[in-house]
Amino acid sequence: MREIDVAEIRDAVARLAIDACYHLGDDVVGFFERAVDEEESEAGRDVFQQLLENAAVARTENLPLCQDTGLAVVFLEVGQDVHFVGGDLGSAIDEGVRRGYADGFLRKSSVTAPFTERKNTGDNTPAVLHTSIVPGDRVKITLAPKGGGAENMSALSMLKPSQGRPGVVDFVVDTVAKAGPNACPPMVVGVGVGSTFEGAALLAKHSLMREVGSSNPEPRLAELEDELERRCNDLGIGPQGLGGRITVMDVFVEDAPAHIASLPVAVNIQCHSARHKQVVI
Amino acid sequence: MNKNVTTPLTDDVIADLRAGDRVCITGTILAARDAAHKRLAELVEKGEPLPVDVAGQIIYYAGPTPARPGRPIGSVGPTTSGRMDVYTPALLDMGLKGMIGKGYRNQAVKDAIVRNRAVYFAAVGGAAALIAQRVEAARVIAYEDLGPEAIREMRVVDFPVIVVNDIHGGDLYEQGRLQFEREVGS
Incomplete structure (x- = not known):
């Protein structure tokens, strides 16, 4: 003891x-640094430039x-x-x-x-x-x-088991499409599949604690993450919803056993200010 | 197009703004969000005077973090505008000329923008520390009890925004997405 x-x-x-509020994680800063070159939309590149400057100002001036x-x-x-x-x-x-x-x-x-x-x-x-x-x-x-803006665009659906994987994909992509500029893209999308009503939501929230750029170690989930990322980026929403190739920074999926009657899917949207810090005592 | 504008916005300046224009705003603007809008709407409904004259003004949908000693304001990025949609047409009909926020507006707001010759700008959500560097002065002018949701008057210099909805019916969110959307399987 x-x-x-x-x-x-x-x-x-x-x-x-x-x-967490002052210091943006290296994973997100690194993403912005690549995206400022890779984004095809001029307005989108400008957004990434401003977000990099913002992270630098916050860090040096001790501002949220x-x-x-x-x-x-x-x-x-x-x-x-x-x-x-x-x-x-x-x-x-x-x-x-x-x-x-x-x-x-x-x-x-x-x-x-x-x-x-x-x-x-x-x-x-x-x-x-x-x-x-x-x-x-x-x-x-x-x-x-x-933050409230992205949380407000999150959603949960109790799908029918017959809807299966295509039903999950459609619900996630539809939720991101509806979120659009309101959720401060580029977003991180946390998806919880299975368990119960509250269990799915908690899986989705917990997945957002992962680092941007990481993949689920389970191949069947990593493959779903990759497809969801492509589909979300094909929406064309882009940085801040101004139009562009980069709508999401990453999609994380976690799953758990579900009831024989159920297929819960929770989509927890995280804005680009993807802040989380951790310590072990 | 890159443009510089100063407040108050005139009808001529507004007529020249098009969805997608990048604009730097200098001058005095108001900041107000959910709770303040609810109170203003209740006064409008009762036909009572507002604590602040919105005619000719720009309202920035924002609730800042507390200012550190010696600073005019804390971090102050835009909040989601759609929550203000229910209150906004009445304020536009009273002469409000501009709004700064982020995210979709509903059709009633877009119609009121055209009808009243106004403009809706987006600032970069989450760039709050950067935007704070463009604020020279700020003071609470109404509803101090609302804390972060009080109405503030802010003096800004070169505040970077982009035109989303203009008086010509332009909508940057629709236009931008159409330009980059890809069909499934393409």
């Missing part, structure tokens, strides 16, 4: 929130890459030999979000009573927390600030 003080988790969450610093989505993998001490783990994670969003001058975008008063909580809490128990005595924290 290993003891971990929740204060350590709290401080890590605060650091991750700031780091995007004004939408999101809700704080936290994936917590807890080793089963860990014993948390020093207080309540959930409260510590919210306190980490509170401190990170205050100290980092990040925007507070969380409102209570979402279909009535919509009152801002003022500190961007609560975190959206997904916890899993794994072997070992370590804790892995992944924090992803998730």
Whole structure:
């Protein structure tokens, strides 16, 4: 049994929130650097140029890459030999979000009573927390600030099993087509297939934690990812929806066993400000 | 075409703007988003005066991050415009001349743009730190209680945008996609 003080988790969450919002990952920056030459559309190349400058300004001036610093989505993998001490783990994670969003001058975008008063909580809490128990005595924290524009264009469908692979492809491509310029392309598209209603959505969200340019190690999923990427780019939406060859940076697919009656498909859209940072304690 | 414009936008300048033109805006603009638009719409419905005169103005759909001490504003990129569609025709009919955001507008807004000789620009979504460098001054002028959603007045210099919907019926999102779309299997 290993003891971990929740204060350590709290401080890590605060650091991750700031780091994610200021420092665009090397995978995304590298994509922009290639795309600024490869995109055929002049307006599209101009977008990539501005996004590269934006990432540089954010990094050097300590400014958020995007004004939408999101809700704080936290994936917590807890080793089963860990014993948390020093207080309540959930409260510590919210306190980490509170401190990170205050100290980092990040925007507070969380409102209570979402279909009535919509009152801002003022500190961007609560975190959206997904916890899993794994072997070992370590804790892995992944924090992803998730903006509203792309999240709003995400969708889930309970397909009929007879629709099979073509049904999955059509639903993903249709969702990306509808998202268009609203979701700040070039997008990253996270797809969860199978499991249950909420399980598919969680698979889709979790897939967005992968690095741009990575492929699923399972060939049948990697092959589906490649086809979806081609089909999405053939839409012609392009950077910022101004027309162009590059509509998506990547498509990630994860699947899980489904009920004999079901074929759930969740499509979680991520804007180009694909921010997530991770630490292992 | 690359163009430079200063605010307030005149009818002559607006008539010359075409979908796809890259424009640098200098001058004073307003910033407002969802919650502020809801309040403005409620006042319009009741026939009461607005806290800010929108006639001749440009509204930037944006809610910035908090400014660091000594800075005029935090990061301030565009938010998705479509959420403001329900409130927008009424504001255009009151003389609003321009909007800056990102994403599709509905047909009612496009019709109101033509009817009122106005223009819809897109800024690069997610380029918020870069856009902040083009803001010289900013202050809250209404609804301070809304925090990031308060109405702000901003002085911008060479704010880079692109014309999406013009008074001639041009729509860059439609035109751009048609130019690059590929049929399945081609």
